[in-house]
Amino acid sequence: MDTEQIPEILSEEVIQEIKTALENKTLTEAIETVNGILTDIENVPLNIAVTGESGSGKSTFINVIRGLDTDEEEGAAETGVVETTMEPTPFSHLQFKNVKFWDLPGIGTPNFKADDYLEKVNFSQYDFFIIIASERFKENHIHLARAIHSMNKKFYFIRSKVDVDLESSRRRRSKSFDEENTLQQIRENCSESLRDGGVGEPHVFVLSLLDLHKYDFNNMQNTLEKELASHKRHILLLSLPNITLQVLEKKRETLSKLNWLWAFLFSAYSADTNPGNHTKGSKVLQVVIEKHLNIFGLDNRSLIRIASAFGKDVNDLKSVIKSPFVSTEINQGVIQTQLTTSVAKSRILAENFLSYIPIVGNLITRGVSFFRSYLMLGDCLKEFTEDATNVLRKVLEDST
Incomplete structure (x- = not known):
């Protein structure tokens, strides 16, 4: 056994x-x-805060992680190239209504201040934060991460739209292109800029929001599983979309207990x-x-x-x-x-x-x-x- x-x-x-x-x-x-x-x-509650600059893909991420097939389905988080979220907005998982993904207002506005931002979005109610960027991580991301850390909350970085970068590199370097090397360069560049900003050793995951099963999704799932309390870990694993073999096996393991x-x-x-x-x-x-x-x-x-x-x-x-x-x-x-x-x-x-x-x-x-x-x-x-x-x-x- x-x-x-x-x-x-x-x-x-x-x-x-x-x-x-x-x-x-x-x-x-x-x-x-x-x-x-x-x-x-x-019925254990799990509240996940998702933020980033407008156009970074935070709303699309929320829709995909909840199992929605498109951003146009009923109940989907509104997406767009301009900021569409003015207030923290919860979106429940389709199966597990106690799991909520919170679409937070974008952090790229001129009057953004990390401490005030966290107070306005009621930071204490979230189990952890996901900070998304579609290009490089900027000062706003760094200030927010440091403020979250000072309040003893976990945070994770997602570098989105990596499929676009891979395709661009493939076209410009058709002879020398190596996908894994390119991905590693993106990870290292993101981590280095965050460390230079005083974030410490950040968790950075590169993802394609249109093909979530690729790249670092399993690594992200492993990290969240390891750092969450066991009762929260259980409901997180069950709520993940069935997009990788690893997720399916993890669901079997946690349910068998x-x-x-x-x-x-x-x-x-x-x-x-x-x-x-x-x-x-x-x-x-x-x-x-x-x-x-x-x-x-x-x-x-x-x-x-x-x-x-x-x-x-x-x-x-x-x-x-x-x-x-x-x-x-x-x-x-x-x-x-x-x-x-x-x-x-x-x-x-x-x-x-x-x-x-x-x-x-x-x-x-x-x-x-x-x-x-x-x-x-x-x-x-x-x-x-x-x-x-x-x-x-x-x-x-x-x-x-």
Whole structure:
């Protein structure tokens, strides 16, 4: 079993709360406790501030990172070559409404002052800042970064429109052009100008906002993941668009850390003497599988959206998907069929499970219902990751 399945997104306080519930409370009270914790994890707020000079692409970045296909979709941040944002404007993630990207007023105005700017945009409400520039980073960017640092907030720099620079260099130096060398020069020039301005060791990521999966997107995701608190990291990973293989695998990893809680709910409902709660157990698994399908972009609505965005036939995308949950209506019958296939493996897992999960009390070790559901959820996540990977490769096969 992977050690990644240990639930490190849960704080020690929450772990203790679950342990107390399992050991000292009734079955109904323990179910209520775990349900409440899962709800809190799903609804943790994440507020990301995005700023830069007008025309740098900050609004486009917000639209792309939220999963919008164009800047003209309903609910998109307004874009333009002149400043269109006068007040901090929140844009919620399409799936996770608790994740908000704030489009802040541009910092290139003549009366810009970093300290006043941060006060006006209510800097304390943001988890971190992203500062975007389409060319070089200027004095305004440096002043803002230093002010953010003085207030103990994290900030990251994005050098946007790097695809334009690469194409220009390719045309002017057709014989000696080297893409990776050119990218590294851009990174180093940006970092050097920021260090010269007193920023220290800045995090600089070069991106194409029209092809976000290229260049430094994975590096940016790794950095944010490393520097965010674990509960914020979890919701950030889930909210990222499914545009790289690494993102898909990270989503599988973070979701797998909660499988034991979902499995506990199933086994607890199954152990209840009230027949109605047996149905609730299957419903728990149905709901979580539907959520996971949506997170990996494998639900029908997401597949239609992806096919439209990349000019593909949705049936071509579905042809590379193997999971039965994608092609079949998810109901209690399908859930029970999948659970049945996990029986043999669950007996083996039960013998070794206690050394990997920090809290397993008598409530969830009765019979094999816990282990069956735990294994089924793990298998589903692996299948969904593989299917989403195949879909991603399919939509990008003519675009790379």
